[in-house]
């Protein structure tokens with residue numbers, strides 16, 4: 001009855017990526033080619049390129065965290081029959097708010113103005129998540145799948161950011177991002193371990209004629 005939400009989530013992730021990658025600044029290397037005569041050493045060039053990309057990717061990560069907050073807020077007010085899952089969602093909601101602040105702090109450390117941070121592109125995943133979860137009779141399970149996918153999207157993003165921070169020689173930024181990565185990995189791990197139990201609870205509630213949706 002309820003459609004599989006995975007394709008919808010993946011399309012959401014893909015569309016988000018396209019939206020976020022559309023307004024990149026001109027790469028450092030291109031501009032350098034336009035100014036012959038001032039070619040720095042290779043190591044310096046890698047650091048400059050890394051730093052510039054790191055800044056752009058941190059802005060994407062900020063939009064990603066805002067999106068996570070929006071999804072988790074919705075879930076935290078529902079899931080009334082799944083108190084353990086709801087408690088975890090609420091904990092991770094608080095973590096996600098701190099993660100967004102950490103990402104903003106990283107941008108400040110790189111000397112970036114954060115007043116224009118965009119959040120609109122991130123709305124797409126929220127819409128996909130809503131489509132996949134809110135109208136389904138097994139909303140709790142569809143949300144679980146979407147959350148598990150989202151945590152892995154975040155894990156991949158932070159691994160990429162950490163590598164870029166390392167190449168940029170921004171070690172304090174790297175350590176801050178590693179904190180976020182650890183929290184995403186812990187959340188993904190928890191979901192991976194608990195989704196079978198949530199499924200079991202769902203099936204038992206439904207078999208007993210109880211409300212099982214959320």
Ligand code: MG
Pocket residue numbers: 065068096099154184
């Ligand atoms: Mg997060």
Ligand code: FE
Pocket residue numbers: 068092096150151154183184187
């Ligand atoms: Fe997360």
